[in-house]
Amino acid sequence: MRTKTVSLEAEVYQRLRAARRYPGESFSEVVLRATWPEDTTTARELLDSYRTGREHFSDEELDRIEALTRRDLPPEDKWADR
Incomplete structure (x- = not known):
């Protein structure tokens, strides 16, 4: 295996x-x-929601996205000390 x-x-x-x-x-x-x-959103569904002016994400979802983005740091450069 x-x-x-x-x-x-x-x-x-x-x-x-x-x-x-x-x-x-x-x-x-x-x-x-x-x-x-x-239950994910496809790119087509997201594009359609932009075109029709529907709300894309709730405030809670946007807060979660922002929190995750702040935590998403680049990986440590393993070659920096060489």
């Missing part, structure tokens, strides 16, 4: 670890059990 190595923030690691159903359950099994909402 092929594997990939990923880096996780400590909080994410703890949440993933806590989601295991039994001590020997692998993180791969936990992720495979996970579900994500399917």
